Amino acid sequence: MDETTTQHATPHTVVDSRGSSCPGPITDLTLAYRRSKVGDIIELWATDPGVRPDLQAWARKTGNKVVSVDDEDGKIVAVLEIVKR
Amino acid sequence: MGERVVIVGGGAGGTILANSLDPKRFDVTVLASSPVHLFQPALLYVAFTGAHPRATRDEHRLLRRHVRFVQDAATKVDLTDKVVTTSSGARFGYDAIVVATGMAPDPSQIPGLAEVDARFGDYHTDLAQAEKLWSSLQAFNGGTIAVGQASPIVKCPPSPLEGAFLAEELVTRRGLREKTRMVFFTPYPRAYPSAPMNEVVEPIMRARGIEIMEFFDVDRIEPETRTIRSIEGDEIVYDLPIVIPPFVGADITYEPCDVVNEDRFLITDKETLQIKGVDRAFAIGDGSNLPTSKAGVGAHLEAKAVATALAGRPVRFTGRTHCPFDVGYGRGTFVIGSYDAPVVKARPSRVKRLMKMAFEWIYWISLSGVIEPVFTVYFKLTAPKPAPASGSVPDSSSSLT
Ligand SMILES: Cc1cc2nc3c(=O)[nH]c(=O)nc-3n(C[C@H](O)[C@H](O)[C@H](O)COP(=O)(O)OP(=O)(O)OC[C@H]3O[C@@H](n4cnc5c(N)ncnc54)[C@H](O)[C@@H]3O)c2cc1C
Numbered sequence: 001m002d003e004t005t006t007q008h009a010t011p012h013t014v015v016d017s018r019g020s021s022c023p024g025p026i027t028d029l030t031l032a033y034r035r036s037k038v039g040d041i042i043e044l045w046a047t048d049p050g051v052r053p054d055l056q057a058w059a060r061k062t063g064n065k066v067v068s069v070d071d072e073d074g075k076i077v078a079v080l081e082i083v084k085r
Numbered sequence: 086m087g088e089r090v091v092i093v094g095g096g097a098g099g100t101i102l103a104n105s106l107d108p109k110r111f112d113v114t115v116l117a118s119s120p121v122h123l124f125q126p127a128l129l130y131v132a133f134t135g136a137h138p139r140a141t142r143d144e145h146r147l148l149r150r151h152v153r154f155v156q157d158a159a160t161k162v163d164l165t166d167k168v169v170t171t172s173s174g175a176r177f178g179y180d181a182i183v184v185a186t187g188m189a190p191d192p193s194q195i196p197g198l199a200e201v202d203a204r205f206g207d208y209h210t211d212l213a214q215a216e217k218l219w220s221s222l223q224a225f226n227g228g229t230i231a232v233g234q235a236s237p238i239v240k241c242p243p244s245p246l247e248g249a250f251l252a253e254e255l256v257t258r259r260g261l262r263e264k265t266r267m268v269f270f271t272p273y274p275r276a277y278p279s280a281p282m283n284e285v286v287e288p289i290m291r292a293r294g295i296e297i298m299e300f301f302d303v304d305r306i307e308p309e310t311r312t313i314r315s316i317e318g319d320e321i322v323y324d325l326p327i328v329i330p331p332f333v334g335a336d337i338t339y340e341p342c343d344v345v346n347e348d349r350f351l352i353t354d355k356e357t358l359q360i361k362g363v364d365r366a367f368a369i370g371d372g373s374n375l376p377t378s379k380a381g382v383g384a385h386l387e388a389k390a391v392a393t394a395l396a397g398r399p400v401r402f403t404g405r406t407h408c409p410f411d412v413g414y415g416r417g418t419f420v421i422g423s424y425d426a427p428v429v430k431a432r433p434s435r436v437k438r439l440m441k442m443a444f445e446w447i448y449w450i451s452l453s454g455v456i457e458p459v460f461t462v463y464f465k466l467t468a469p470k471p472a473p474a475s476g477s478v479p480d481s482s483s484s485l486t
Pocket of ligand 1: 093094095096097098099116117118119124125126127128129157158159160185186187188208209210240241244335336337369370371372379380381382383384407408409
């Protein structure tokens, strides 16, 4: 995982989980969620297609928002908004 | 004099690496805070079966003659000036460095966990804690056993579930199953994080009546009400909590300081194993931030990859994992994958469990590096198949030889 914080109006964390093998990108997302505050944006990059249903399930469970999930040449870019902690 | 290589850490990764370097080319020093080498997977059996394996060896004796062993803890690693400073004040200059300091339990991250750990024990810290957990299981007389990991970072991803399976087997053998509620909690969306493997183990858990609480990321433990609470807002009231603590990297100050992340894991190139932006500096094993399982097998393969790199040959670490998985009642399986090949389903069997048990004595021999050709063949034969759609570079385990 490679985590960087970029300059945005709201805290915006990029979590690079590309090529992550077992246990996979959800580990990185969970870690980022632990450190987040309400209002934060987490942008997760992944290559594992299994991340899509996991993100939806995660958002349902935690009450947070999946803003978008896009595929950019095999790189899945998911933008998540933390609305609940 | 050969190139001076300092290896910080004398665990699974550091020991194999030290023994793999050619004494004609390298002047090797292993610096480790402990003189004792612990075979950590044994903690599972100490805690859940009361086993008394010979789980420790003298690290000095595991190293080949040419390797200099220094028992001292590194406190500062200056990657710019190429000097390691230790707690006794000694300084070691080097030409190349490999950090193999593993990761340490950090119960302080979760309020209430230190108290629970001290009272009930756990199976990821050391032998004394594992023995304490065995005593807690012996004293258990019915009620709720809650097993799980307190943070997403864990040694050996199957180990939380192995604990649940072995605890269930134990209470059944002790005739307490009817009086016991078994709960497994996990921060992941499913019992085992990788979906194909979950399809194998979840039905076994359901058949054995082990409840699964998914997306249960431990926020705090309240010992006075015996309650574990999650960030997601759920709770479990326990009689016996078996909580795997969060982990952090070694307590070492780095120069430059931005080579470690918030949890002190070294930011490491996932294919070359080089520490971010530093020449002839590598990280292997649990102490790196590689996006793969924290396991001895990974530390082993990473050590071999770094030995190849130090010898000046090109190498690509494939992210190979190969974790044995005890599902209880004498059966086991393996979780096998890599960066390019997702984990696939592997049915449990008695033979796979026996292979896991055999690993205990193979481990000590493997540290010497002498049976490496056998491992190379074994890892090749069991190599996972790259995902067809990924279009990525084929598995190059062979380049690790
Ligand atoms: C219950 C359990 C079950 C497991 N099962 C399996 C399994 O079935 N298969 C598998 O492959 N793996 C398994 N593992 C994981 C495996 O044991 C570890 O992943 C492996 O030991 C990691 O190796 P390492 O070299 O990175 O670190 P370690 O083996 O932990 O070694 C770290 C070394 O660094 C030293 N050190 C730490 N800090 C400093 C410092 N500041 N200065 C100097 N030295 C320092 C320590 O003294 C030690 O020598 C299991 C672990 C547990 C707890």
